[in-house]
Amino acid sequence: MTAPTLQDALDRAGSPMRLLWQPDAAPWDVPVVAPEYSTWQREQESWRSSAALSDLSFHMFDTVFEGTDATQLLRDVSANDYDRFEIGQAKQFVPVAYDGNIITDGILLREGPERYTLTGVPAAQNWVKFHAETGGYDVSFSTDPDSSVRTDGDPRLFRFQLQGPRALEIVARAFGGPLPETKFFHSVVVELDGRTVRALRHGMSGQAGYEFIGDFADYDAVKDALLRAGEPSALAQVGGMAYFTNGVESGWIPTPTPAIYTDPRLADYRKWLSAFSYEGKKPLAGSFYSDDITDYYLSPWELGYGRSISLAHDFIGREALAGARDLVSRKKVTLEFDAADVAAVFGEDPGYVRTYDRHRIQTPDGALVGMTFWTAAIAPVGRILSLALVDGAAAIPGTEVEVIWGEHPGYGTTPDADLGLPSIRATVQVSPYNEYARTAYRAEATV
Template identity: 60%
Template structure:
């Protein structure tokens, strides 16, 4: 019996929106990892003021791509520059559809001349593997789903531990007996911990410099314990699933945008290739911004800030559309700082609302009407501060612009998208994305 597909699910629901729209959907947080260790406020403070350890081992889907055509299939279906891609380097891989809509991004690491590792939520991996198989590329794939979806359970193939914060370098020196070799941002170096092979990826979050340590799962417990023990004198804090989901709001990265794959007739075969219960059919949409047309949720890589990684020096799917998109008025990525008094009133019934995390698409309005939509909102200490990564019309994107966020859950099909449903309004002020001053300046120089 054939497995049900994404196209089956869309047909049964009646439309992509009817399939995906789920009011009050629970926000995603990493599975398996504890929700909190010392409390989300202390954990957020650690990567700003001390040193934090984040466990990324369980929630990313890994796909190794190896073979003579590995570079070709990735370059043919991604916007990135593969002429300048060193072994040991990682890039934000950005595949788009023929229409120039992002499929989703992923972290692509080059492990050898003809070998790559693509990590993240599996939408980009599905896209690459489908086109490789359909196009007859000479490549092979090895996949390792996230721990929540690994068939039969079991351990990941790799551990991933991030060490972040102002004291990260000091902790790394304690663990390895000295500083690691000078490494550019998003490049990696091979290191060893008591004979155990590890790759140290120069990485950071929310503006702070740090490393992501990656290695075979058999060494995970030893490496984890070594970092915890060496970090005790520095006040090392483990970061739980709640706080882990928030630094993207500060650093300006918008996670898992809606893949632009649901409507193009030429992608019907792709939708039939995808399983009904994959990420493309299960990642819910909700919030006060509603449209019956899924294309209103599609985004351009330019809107997400990926213009700098689009390389027109090679041919790739979506190239012509992206060249045209450069001339069009597009939304701008900004950070909204929600008014703290309104946050307390609307979200906390007059009190500190505690931890807030939402991937809802909330309407952003000005006196003239709809001007944008939120993409992710989260509490960022100090108390009562909520930031929202937002796509907004360019004429409202200047820092200091005052707008209003409509906070509520549209019921979906059958109710006018423009209906006044009595949702509360939260005043907000436009700030740059990334919000963090360090992330916008110093952090990005060493590229």
């Protein structure tokens, strides 16, 4: 029997929203990594005041693309600049559909003239693999899935992220001196206790640091070496709970909805994807509901990826993406939740809060102005913050809005129905919320 495709699942469900809307879906957690090593509050504090070590070895997919047409393939299916892409450099990968909206991002590392590794959730990797298979390219690829779906064995690679104001002193202690000068999102291959490690200049929460990548056989040895070097600098291991909050302040919106579900030009792609793929199983939930899946699509311009986009070459979606640049009406902001309303909804001690649900943002008189994408309690600032997109005038810092908190039941109920859900007052602030991420860290970023 032929395995069901994403298109089969959509046809059975009747619409993309009937397939994907799952208000009661359990939140996804980092596999293998402990939820906490000390407390999630202390671990959140570590990347701003000392240093934090996050283990990224288990929760992301890696796909290697290699062959004489690897660069041409990637050039044809993404908006990135490949004329300025050095060996050892990484970029925020920006693939778009024919309508110019994002497929979903990832991190693309160029390891050789025609060898690349794409890392992240599998949607962007699936996009490239489909075109590699169907476009006649001289390219091979191999995927290592995350540990929640891996059927046997260990990951191919370890990936440790060391960041915080004391990260560089820990690096110098571990490696016997500072690493070679490396530009932001560029890497250098070095040795740690005789083991080969790629050091990528990077930091997810906006602080200084590196991502260390290498053969998983060296996982324990490299991790132990970093932990030993970090002891004098108050290095903290970051568990899955704190890790899943680190992008709220740095302004990165994770896992945007792939813009693939209705366009007739993507019918063959939907028939290529499995019904059990990320694209078929990643749920949507929250108080913002629409029967139209395209209301959840995002432009790379809205996500702040303009510096990663090159319109100097032809690629799928180029014309639509170029045309959308001056039409973007929503802006990425941070919402500060009102403390009194938080106490009323969550209790006097709200504790750990983290969700990717799309919650409705409205003006005090009830007009819809946007939706949330990533909401989390940030202990060091004593607030719940939400990374969101809002329209026009509502994006001005200091604007007062309301967030409707709870779950819309989905299809069959009017999107703006009065469901009796509580509202939480919130104040619009800039994104990135973290000053270092907004200034010094962002200034280092290049295409």
